[in-house]
Amino acid sequence: MKKIDVWQKAKIKNLEINNRIIRSATNEHLGDFEGTVTQDYIKVYETLAQSGVGLIITSQLSINNNQRADITHICIDNPQNIEHFKTLTHTVHNYGSKIIGQISYGGHRANKIPSNLAKSPSGIDNSYPMSLEDIKECIKDYVKATLILQETGFDGVQLHIAHQYLLSEFLDPFYNKRTDNYGGSVENRYRIVHEILEELRKVVNSNFIVTAKINTTSKDTDYTNFLDEQLQVCKYLEQDGLDAIELSGADYLKFNQPTPYYLESALKIKKVISIPVILVGGFRNIEQINSALEKGIDFVSMCRPFISEEDFIEKLKNNQTSRCINCNKCFEVFKTKHTRCIFRNDIIPQLEINFPN
Numbered sequence: 001m002k003k004i005d006v007w008q009k010a011k012i013k014n015l016e017i018n019n020r021i022i023r024s025a026t027n028e029h030l031g032d033f034e035g036t037v038t039q040d041y042i043k044v045y046e047t048l049a050q051s052g053v054g055l056i057i058t059s060q061l062s063i064n065n066n067q068r069a070d071i072t073h074i075c076i077d078n079p080q081n082i083e084h085f086k087t088l089t090h091t092v093h094n095y096g097s098k099i100i101g102q103i104s105y106g107g108h109r110a111n112k113i114p115s116n117l118a119k120s121p122s123g124i125d126n127s128y129p130m131s132l133e134d135i136k137e138c139i140k141d142y143v144k145a146t147l148i149l150q151e152t153g154f155d156g157v158q159l160h161i162a163h164q165y166l167l168s169e170f171l172d173p174f175y176n177k178r179t180d181n182y183g184g185s186v187e188n189r190y191r192i193v194h195e196i197l198e199e200l201r202k203v204v205n206s207n208f209i210v211t212a213k214i215n216t217t218s219k220d221t222d223y224t225n226f227l228d229e230q231l232q233v234c235k236y237l238e239q240d241g242l243d244a245i246e247l248s249g250a251d252y253l254k255f256n257q258p259t260p261y262y263l264e265s266a267l268k269i270k271k272v273i274s275i276p277v278i279l280v281g282g283f284r285n286i287e288q289i290n291s292a293l294e295k296g297i298d299f300v301s302m303c304r305p306f307i308s309e310e311d312f313i314e315k316l317k318n319n320q321t322s323r324c325i326n327c328n329k330c331f332e333v334f335k336t337k338h339t340r341c342i343f344r345n346d347i348i349p350q351l352e353i354n355f356p357n
Contacts, residue, residue, distance in 0.1 A: 004293035006286070007317075012055075012276050012299075013209050013243040015155055017098055019054040020293060021313065024246065024280045024301035025102040025158065025213065027059045027070065035065055035075030037084035045088055048306060049097035052313040056097055057213075057246075057301070060104040060160050063145040064138075066116055069106035069165065076103065076145040082152060089153030100156035100209065101149045105138055107166035108175075121170050122177040135182065135192060138166070142196045146210075147203055156209030159196065162248045163215070167193055171233060174220035186229050190236050197240040209243040211278075216265035217249035227265055231272055238273045245269070246278035246301060260288055263295070270296045285321040304330060308341040 006020045030041035048056050062068040062075040074081065092099040108127040110118035123129035130138070146157050161167040169175035170192050176183050182191050193212075200210055214233065218226045234245055247266045259282030266279045276298035283289055289300050305312045305322040307330045312322060330341050 002294060002296070004290070006289055006293060006300075010054075010299070012156075012211070014207050015055075015098060015209050017054040017299075018096055019052070020299045021053055021289075021316070022055045022246075022278055022299050022301035023048050023053045023057060023306055024248075024303045025057045025059055025160070026303040026307065027073075029070070029072040031072045031074035033071055034080075035062065035068060035073060035078045036080050037074055037088065041074070042084070042088050042091060045099070046091045046095070047310055049092040049095035049099075051306075051310055053097055053306070055155075055299070056092060056099045057158055058099065058101045060102045060165070061145070061149075063103050063105055063141040067106040067110045067119065067166075068113060068116065069104070069109040071113055073106075076101075076148050077141075082148070085149065085152035085154070089155075093153070098155045100158055100211065101154050102158040102160050102213065103142065103145050103149070104160035105141070105166040107164065107169045109165060120166065121175060121182065124169075124175060129178075132180070139192070139196050139199060143199045143203060146200055150204060150208050154208075156211060156243070157200075158246065159193070159210070159212040161193060161212050161214045163250060164219075167196075168215055168250075171229075172215075172218050172221055172226070174218065186232050187236075190233055193233075194236065194240055197237075197242065201241050210241070211244040211246065212237060212242055213246040213248055213280075215250045216247050216262045216269070217251055219250040227268065230265075231269060234269050234273050238275050242275060244276040244278055244298075245273070246280060248280050258282075259284065260292055260300075263292060263297070266297060267295060282326075284324060286316045286319055289316070304328075 010017055010020050028044055030038055032038055062073050065075045068075055089099055108118055108120040108125045110116045111126045118127035119130045119134055120127040149157055171189050176189050181188055216230055217223055247262050249262050261281035266277055270277045278299040278301050279297045280301040283300050283302050292300055304324045308324045
């Protein structure tokens, strides 16, 4: 096994990162109800950068205001966000960290907002099946969103192809029952991603990275068949010029899984591609991180430890384990307040959400 120093600089394409620790995308629920970035949102990222996180991946940013998956979901095409994004990237860069924006389209999950006309590959859970024109417009939205993030100082984007949002729905045969060129075979179900990447490569500059987050497991599809297909998808992604892949799963909120959750699947994928592999899920101490890096993983990413502990990087350097117990209460309390963790006695920020009925 190769010895890798987690604290040494590393690169994704031309982007130099101060260490191999990445903050994985996490919905802070800190946008306002119009999809606008707030100062509290920016403060979260300032704290992450100040603590020494090498690369920060934002919470998912919607590419279309009508396809937001959450009432607090920040939308890229909101004109008010241009200056906010510039402030955000400048703040993060000021501490030496890098930042990429995770971009997404809600798919059937957009049905959470009553005013939305949620769209998905085949129509599921009160969503409507996408027409060919819808798909063309969706691809244009991805390009438009990427250009906005590039122009406002982001170091790259991450396509959200996981967790049953639109692009992962296209890949998963459970959600994709189409009979046209976007359904059926793995190649067809991947087609929309291929076309997005094809268009993105025409407009992004050489220092701007394009990455993706994908599932290695499905809640509804046989694990072995699904992983075999994802191995092929990862080959397609590399062929289409993707710069790095973050591996997650559809069961990412399960309790009591062996940690790191997706290491076995990630190592299988690592064998078939040469671009950097980022692994998320269950990392809580430096021993786990070092072991994954030595086995061939290029970067590790985390979210819940950073929710619980602002000084988690310092704890890793001091060989301490995160106090996070994977209870997932941090995702439940957003129904009333922006409390981050049951182990914290502060409320971040000091306000309550009054959700519309």
